[in-house]
Amino acid sequence: MDVASSATAAFRTTFGADPAGLWAAPGRVNLIGEHTDYNAGYVLPFALPQQVVVAAAPGDGPGWTVCSDLAPEAVTFAEPAPGTVEGWAAYVAGVVWALREAGHAVPPARIALASDVPVGAGVSSSAALESAVLTALADLGGLDLPVPRRPALAQRAENGYVGAPTGIMDQSASLRCEAGRALFLDCRSLEVEQIPFDLAAEGLAVLVVDSNTPHRHVDGEYGARRASCEAAAGILGVPALRDVPTGDLARALARLDDGVMRRRVRHIVTENQRVLDTVGLLRAGRIREIGPLLTASHASMRDDFEITVDRVDVAVEAALAAGAYGARMTGGGFGGCVLALIDADAAGATTAAIERAYRTRSFAPPTAWSATPGPGARRL
Structure with missing residues (x-):
């Protein structure tokens, strides 16, 4: 049904x-x-x-x-x-x-x-x-x-x-x-x-992989990240971290004494730039070239924002090793899904590679599907 x-x-x-x-x-x-x-x-x-x-x-x-x-x-x-x-x-x-x-x-x-x-x-x-x-x-x-x-x-x-x-x-x-x-x-x-974002026209697909590690938003971790960002913006004298230009990042980080706060700020400022760079490539029809930006985003979430977990990191690594153009965790973090930009005919092989990596580590099997951009809310 x-x-x-x-x-x-x-x-x-x-x-x-x-x-x-x-x-x-x-x-x-x-x-x-x-x-x-x-x-x-x-x-x-x-x-x-x-x-x-x-x-x-x-x-x-x-x-x-x-x-x-x-x-x-x-x-x-x-x-x-x-x-x-x-x-x-x-x-x-x-x-x-x-x-x-x-x-x-x-x-x-x-x-x-x-x-x-x-x-x-x-x-x-x-x-x-x-x-x-x-x-x-x-x-x-x-x-x-x-x-x-x-x-x-x-x-x-x-x-x-x-x-x-x-x-x-x-x-x-x-x-x-x-x-x-x-x-x-x-x-x-x-x-x-x-x-x-016409994936099919370029022979591409976005593989979404549910790590089957449930995440939670109504908990302290998400709120702690948000509070840290707001506190940093206050110290830097800007309305929000969006207002820290990429070119001024090093100067901004030097004004922060707390190492954790510096990492949080670095993620937000560089992530905003990655979004702008991705949009520029998509406007030009260069979909494959967004792959390294996706992967850099994941590294930033893992190392600077510290919101990934083993199962999503393993899925990203396995997808990249299988030939994905780029891969990253998507969502608030501490579990959830990974997306990988792949050739349309590589979905089965990429999924199998991630499943093998999960078996090696005795993780519960992931769930994967190819996602096509669909419509928003509407009356049926």
Whole structure:
């Protein structure tokens, strides 16, 4: 059963009727630009074919009832104040709360969820859920809510309600990506540019490898990295680390006494430049040439930002040894996925090489698939 059918079936089972419609929002992989979003920098994600599908209809009472094809019981809430709804349903309640906080009259609704976005893999399953729910509620309520304004509301749900200190990239990708393109996002101005990323035309593929090492954002590590970046920006007298020019990096680092903070700053400043360099190559149609930038990004995340783990490092090394043009971890870190830019006919061989490397180290097997840039949130 596909995801849309699963959502429809869950709705019928829980509510005894057909939904008014189906809405979908995708997970994402970030081609390059990690932890730059909350530093007001640049990112370059694209949407995955995997998605969260919402089957929804107007409510028959004053509140909201949500169910999932993976949860045994529905959850009902009437006043979604922070802390009153927990678990997976908190992401739904958070969207309702964020919309109401922004002054929107959110319609009561019955909602059923289904998803094939891997959870805990660093491909934004939570942002996909938030984006799908927000899109459904905006349509059901006829809300005056232009798409460019939606990512900030979905991010508000995750930051202010769920408690995860994520930047705006994930929700922007889920809501604003286009098929066949990567989304170049300026996280300060929120301006976007759709960058051509036609892998098939060049005989290429992006292999996404789930290391099956779940990561967590609602924990101390992500927050610690963010706090360190903000503290460094304060010491350097800039609004955000995005404002440290690459040419001034050495001078900026010399002003920081803490070695850990210096490494964090070096990653952010050089990562922003790598995003800009990658965009320049893609605009010129030179997709293969972004490979070394991807690999340099991984080395920076490993050595300076210190957010990789053994399983993702091994996957990157094995992919490169198998002939990938470049490879890097994608996502917030401490687990999750790796992406590798490869020839389209090399997916099987590259996957096999990573599987062999995992067996040698007695790691649980990884899961891999080729990703094609897909569309953002929409009504089906």
